Amino acid sequence: MHDHRTYPPGDLAIWIFILAELLVFAIFFAAYAFTRVGHVELFNTYQQTLDTNAALANTLALITSSYFVMRAVAAIREDNIKHCVRWLIAAIVMGLLFLLIKSAEYAQHYSHGINLRTNIFYMFYLSLTFFHFMHVIMGMVILASVAFMARRGKYSAADHTGVHTGASYWHMVDMVWLILFPLVYVMR
Amino acid sequence: MNFALTSLRPCTRVYVILMALTLATWLIGQSDLTGIAIALLVLMFAMLKGLLIGDYFMGLKGLRSLWRWAVIVWLVIPGGLISWAFVISV
Numbered sequence: 571m572h573d574h575r576t577y578p579p580g581d582l583a584i585w586i587f588i589l590a591e592l593l594v595f596a597i598f599f600a601a602y603a604f605t606r607v608g609h610v611e612l613f614n615t616y617q618q619t620l621d622t623n624a625a626l627a628n629t630l631a632l633i634t635s636s637y638f639v640m641r642a643v644a645a646i647r648e649d650n651i652k653h654c655v656r657w658l659i660a661a662i663v664m665g666l667l668f669l670l671i672k673s674a675e676y677a678q679h680y681s682h683g684i685n686l687r688t689n690i691f692y693m694f695y696l697s698l699t700f701f702h703f704m705h706v707i708m709g710m711v712i713l714a715s716v717a718f719m720a721r722r723g724k725y726s727a728a729d730h731t732g733v734h735t736g737a738s739y740w741h742m743v744d745m746v747w748l749i750l751f752p753l754v755y756v757m758r
Numbered sequence: 759m760n761f762a763l764t765s766l767r768p769c770t771r772v773y774v775i776l777m778a779l780t781l782a783t784w785l786i787g788q789s790d791l792t793g794i795a796i797a798l799l800v801l802m803f804a805m806l807k808g809l810l811i812g813d814y815f816m817g818l819k820g821l822r823s824l825w826r827w828a829v830i831v832w833l834v835i836p837g838g839l840i841s842w843a844f845v846i847s848v
Contacts (some may be wrong), residue, residue, distance in 0.1 A: 603843035
């Protein structure tokens, strides 16, 4: 058991993984921004074709899911396993909503013949968002595992490192989207 | 019903602020507001949101270690690079 004043909540291994993932996304974001320097008009033009309403809904869904995960952690701290599981399920439902909205966006793009080869803006937009999409799926699998273990009584107020571990990963996924949304959909 | 922000749990307060900043970002996107100052304002909102997630949701606030700074550095350095890229693209 490590000192929580020095170490972040959850397993240290997940934090190393989180920092590695954040590094990859940071490089991706910087690559997008600097590539845009040479193609400003193209980026501004095709950014206008994106669905900012869908992106707003996705952002609200992910922030809400992170809030629900926070409530799950608060519940297990009070030894309330039932509420912990319910909040985790609610968070997973919000994650599913995110995936459905994003999939609908992809379907719309595909129907218009847009793909990775269309132009450099779409290459970045599709690869960045799809890379994040995969992380959302992974995050949902982790949360589902945590919910399953919690339901089986594996966690308690005295020992809930696993809940913190899953929560930390999910908040990372949310944090990345909070940068991606304005960068790709709004900033021009 | 008294809906003072201060009467809510801290994490709920942060949630409300995150939603408000997101709506502000979306409204800017919907408007005719463009230009480097607006772009940087939107980026600042994003970085603030990231900091709030790190401090209050991830539980890093008050942590006396490099772990909290690692997340702050992640927000500041890419944020700085993105800002620089947008400034030089004008």
